[in-house]
Amino acid sequence: MSEGNKLVRMANQIATFFHSQPASEGPDGVATHINKFWEPRMRRQLFDIVDNHGGEGLDVLVLAAVPLIHRPPPAEVPAASR
Template sequence: MSNDAKLVRMANQIATFFHSQPAAEGPQGVATHINKFWEPRMRRQLFDIVDHRGGEGLDPLVLAAAPLIKRPAPDQSISQRA
């Protein structure tokens, strides 16, 4: 399983939990969880999937939460290697 597939699976598991909560709380709940527990590298990878792959494979609740998730700064280690 690729890193992207693992990350999509993890994000969708979070969304699955919040589907059992009141609908209005879902996006904020998903975003709060990801903001608290995912490191910047993971959030950067999530935004790569959302921005460049149209959110392929992500639960609609994760996509609804995306604007509430803290977008990390670009990875400086990649640009330093170039």
């Protein structure tokens, strides 16, 4: 399973939980969980899926949460890789 597919599955599992909660809590709940527990690298990958792949495979609740998720700064390229 590719890293992107695993990340989509994880995000969708969070959304599945929040589908059982009141609708008004869904996007904020998904975003709060991702902001609190996902490291910047994972959030960068999520934004890559949204920005470059149209959010392919992501639950509608995850997509609704995207504006509330903290976008991390771009990863720094190590000097040796330049």
